[in-house]
Amino acid sequence: MAKMYVSQGVHHVVATPHFINGTAWANSAKIVMQSVQKMQAVLNKNRINLIIHPGMEIACSFRVPDFFAQGVLLPLGGKGNMFLLEPAFHGTQEELVASVHFMLRNNRVPIIAHPERISYFQSNPDDLLALINQGARIQLTMDSLLAPPQSRRHQLALRLVQTRQVHFLASDAHSSAGREPPGESVWCRLEELIGKECVQRLCVDNPHTLLMF
Numbered sequence: 085m086a087k088m089y090v091s092q093g094v095h096h097v098v099a100t101p102h103f104i105n106g107t108a109w110a111n112s113a114k115i116v117m118q119s120v121q122k123m124q125a126v127l128n129k130n131r132i133n134l135i136i137h138p139g140m141e142i143a144c145s146f147r148v149p150d151f152f153a154q155g156v157l158l159p160l161g162g163k164g165n166m167f168l169l170e171p172a173f174h175g176t177q178e179e180l181v182a183s184v185h186f187m188l189r190n191n192r193v194p195i196i197a198h199p200e201r202i203s204y205f206q207s208n209p210d211d212l213l214a215l216i217n218q219g220a221r222i223q224l225t226m227d228s229l230l231a232p233p234q235s236r237r238h239q240l241a242l243r244l245v246q247t248r249q250v251h252f253l254a255s256d257a258h259s260s261a262g263r264e265p266p267g268e269s270v271w272c273r274l275e276e277l278i279g280k281e282c283v284q285r286l287c288v289d290n291p292h293t294l295l296m297f
């Protein structure tokens with residue numbers, strides 16, 4: 085995966101393993117930081133020019149305030165106050181709304197992961213816009229923009245980009261075979277669809293700003 089990123093001119097990646105309480109995917113901030121350091125050492129040893137920044141995709145939950153109190157959550161980039169929050173795929177999003185409001189009240193910036201994939205927001209986009217107006221930020225998955233034009237996730241993703249409501253565009257890369265890092269054809273199709281300047285803003289400029297804090 086690292087070599088695939090570098091081949092496309094990508095030299096910084098924020099790794100966002102899941103934090104889903106009560107499952108095997110609930111590594112603490114400390115474990116993620118240690119794992120990233122080990123991974124970086126391997127990349128450096130092999131002279132692969134890629135920097136891995138730590139992060140976490142936090143499943144929203146009424147217990148998010150407890151997890152913050154326990155110090156187990158990690159902001160994107162490992163420091164700063166921006167945290168990636170994953171909505172539930174089903175239901176009416178009470179836990180997401182509660183998590184967003186808690187974070188905003190406590191001077192943290194919630195970034196909502198792939199809301200375009202959530203059927204509730206596909207049917208109720210105004211509820212998503214309300215969260216954005218309150219201070220939440222939006223991260224889309226590239227694949228949603230490249231999905232069939234008639235699909236609901238594509239339509240919501242494109243509408244959010246066109247109305248400049250999106251802050252980040254994520255690869256959703258999971259492995260070197262299947263959900264792999266974006267190759268040349270993906271970058272070209274994205275630029276055709278939303279424009280080169282927009283891809284630059286969502287994949288380079290905004291993430292760069294985030295990592296500076």
Ligand SMILES: [Fe+2]
Nearest residue numbers: 141170197198
């Ligand atoms: Fe996710």
